[in-house]
Amino acid sequence: MLKIYNTLSREKEIFRPLTPGRVKMYVCGPTVYNYIHIGNARSAVAFDTMRRYLEFSGYQVDYISNFTDIGEKLARTAVSEQTTVAAVAAKYIAAFNEDTAALNIEPATYHPRATENISGIIALVSDLIAKNLAYEVAGDVYFRAQQFPNYGQLSHQPLSELEVGASQRTNDAETARKEDPIDFALWKAAKPGEVAWESPWGAGSPGWHVECSVMAIKYLGATIDIHGGGEDLEFPHHENEIAQSESYTGQKFANYWVHNGFVTVGTDDEKMSKSLGNFVTARAALADFDHQAVRFFMAGTHYRRPLRYTEAGLEDALNEIQRFKVARANLLYRRKDATSGSTAPILSAIAEFRQNFIAAMDDDFNVQNGLAVVHEFIRSANKYAAAPAVKLDDLMAYVGQLDEFLAVFGVDLSQTEGVDSEVADLIVARNAARAAKDYATSDRIRDELAARQIILEDTAQGTRWRRQ
Ligand SMILES: [Zn+2]
Structure with missing residues (x-):
C-alpha cells in the first residue's frame, strides 16, 4: 500500500x-x-x-x-x-x-x-x-x-x-x-x-x-x-x-x-x-554527459533528500546503466540457444523481485531501496544468462521486468542507440569466446572495440565498457 x-x-x-x-x-x-x-x-x-x-x-x-x-x-x-x-x-x-x-x-x-x-x-x-x-x-x-x-x-x-x-x-x-x-x-x-x-x-x-x-x-x-x-x-x-x-x-x-x-x-x-x-x-550537463546517465543520476536519489551534484555521481550512474545494458544484452544473446517455454521457479523468483520492488517504492517512493532490489534482480539475471540451459520465456520475462523497473526511473534501454547494442553484442560474443577459451577471437573483438574507442573492463559483476 x-x-x-x-x-x-x-x-x-x-x-x-x-x-x-x-x-x-x-x-x-x-x-x-x-x-x-x-x-x-x-x-x-x-x-x-x-x-x-x-x-x-x-x-x-x-x-x-x-x-x-x-x-x-x-x-x-x-x-x-x-x-x-x-x-x-x-x-x-x-x-x-x-x-x-x-x-x-x-x-x-x-x-x-x-x-x-x-x-x-x-x-x-x-x-x-x-x-x-x-x-x-x-x-x-x-x-x-x-x-x-x-x-x-x-x-x-x-x-x-x-x-x-x-x-x-x-x-x-x-x-x-x-x-x-x-x-x-x-x-x-x-x-x-x-x-x-x-x-x-x-x-x-x-x-x-x-x-x-x-x-x-x-x-x-x-x-x-x-x-x-x-x-x-x-x-x-x-x-x-x-x-x-x-x-x-x-x-x-x-x-x-x-x-x-x-x-x-x-x-x-x-x-x-x-x-x-x-x-x-x-543543457550544459546534457552536452557533457550521457543523457540517460544524467536522468538516472537524478532519479536515483530520494526526492526529499538533497542531491549532491558531482561528476563522480554522474560516472556512477553511467556505470550502472552500462551494467544494465550488458545484463540485458546477455539475456537477449542467449535466445539463440534457448528452448521454448518457461520455468516456474524462475517466473516466481521474478515475481518476488517485483513484489520487493513495490514494497520498497510504496514507502514514499523510496528509490534507493527500490534500486537495491533492481541490483539483486540484475545479479539473478546475470546468473540465469550464464546457466548451461535456458528457456526463452524466462529470458524474456527477465528482460521485460528489467525494462519495467528501469522505466520507473526514466531509463529506456529498448531505445538504446544502435551503436550501444552493437557494442553490447560484441561484448557478449567476446565473453562467449573467452568462456570457450577461444582467445584469438576474444582478443580480436577487444581490438575491434578499442579501434572504436571503447574500453573494456572485466569486473566480478561482468564486463563493463566506456568510451575513451
Ligand atoms: Zn505553483
Whole structure:
C-alpha cells in the first residue's frame, strides 16, 4: 500500500486517491525567463519519477504543470535580449521542452500558461473581494491572510512568526499599501511599459501565487490528490495557494503536499541556485554527459533528500546503466540457444523481485531501496544468462521486468542507440569466446572495440565498457 510523506501533516500517510485508479496531480512549473538549471531539472525528474511509479502501480495520472510566462523576470530578460516578453516565453518554453525531453520526462497531460488564464484569475480575485477576503489598494489587490483559518498550516509557522518574516521581506511601498504585512498580492497594478491586462481594478497583471490556484482548479477540479513543487515553494507560494483556493471553492485544495529537496554543489554542499550563481544549466550537463546517465543520476536519489551534484555521481550512474545494458544484452544473446517455454521457479523468483520492488517504492517512493532490489534482480539475471540451459520465456520475462523497473526511473534501454547494442553484442560474443577459451577471437573483438574507442573492463559483476 502506497504511503506518501505529506508536508501538511509531516507524516507518511496511506495514499487514498479521490477516484479509485486515478490521480490528479499538479506540479508548479518553471518561470520561463532562462534555461533551467540542474536544480529545476531535478524537481521535474523527481515528480516525473513519482508519476511513472504511480503509472507502474496501475494509476491513470492526470498531470498538470504550468508555465509562468509573465512577470518581472521575463520583462528583464526581454530588455537584455532586446525582444518582447512573449518571445522570451516562447524561446524558454521551447528550451524547457527540449531539455526535459532529453531527460526523458513525460510531457504533462497539459502545460497551461498564466497568460491563457487571465479571465479565470480575474474571476477568482473578484470572488475573494466579494467575500471580503481581499481588498483593492491603488490598483493592487491583496489577500487578507489573517482571515484565512490555519494560515501557516503547511509551513507549520505560527502567525506571529509569519508577521515578523513578512515585514522583513516586503519593500516599504508595498507594506504601506497592505493592511497587514502578511497579506499577499493577488493582482498588481501595471507599471509603465509592463505587459498588462484590463481588470476591474485597472490595467495590471496577476500575482504569482494565484495562477497555480486557478490552473489546478480549472484543469483538475476544486480538490486534487497530489500537489508538488520544490521545498522552497512551501512558503509563501503553496501556503498562499491553499488560502486562495480554499477561500474560493470552500473545499480542501490538495490532499497530499509533496516537496523535493535541493541540489547541492561543492565541498560545503551549497544549494544550487540562480541567485548564488553556482548553477549548471541542464543543457550544459546534457552536452557533457550521457543523457540517460544524467536522468538516472537524478532519479536515483530520494526526492526529499538533497542531491549532491558531482561528476563522480554522474560516472556512477553511467556505470550502472552500462551494467544494465550488458545484463540485458546477455539475456537477449542467449535466445539463440534457448528452448521454448518457461520455468516456474524462475517466473516466481521474478515475481518476488517485483513484489520487493513495490514494497520498497510504496514507502514514499523510496528509490534507493527500490534500486537495491533492481541490483539483486540484475545479479539473478546475470546468473540465469550464464546457466548451461535456458528457456526463452524466462529470458524474456527477465528482460521485460528489467525494462519495467528501469522505466520507473526514466531509463529506456529498448531505445538504446544502435551503436550501444552493437557494442553490447560484441561484448557478449567476446565473453562467449573467452568462456570457450577461444582467445584469438576474444582478443580480436577487444581490438575491434578499442579501434572504436571503447574500453573494456572485466569486473566480478561482468564486463563493463566506456568510451575513451
Ligand atoms: Zn505553483
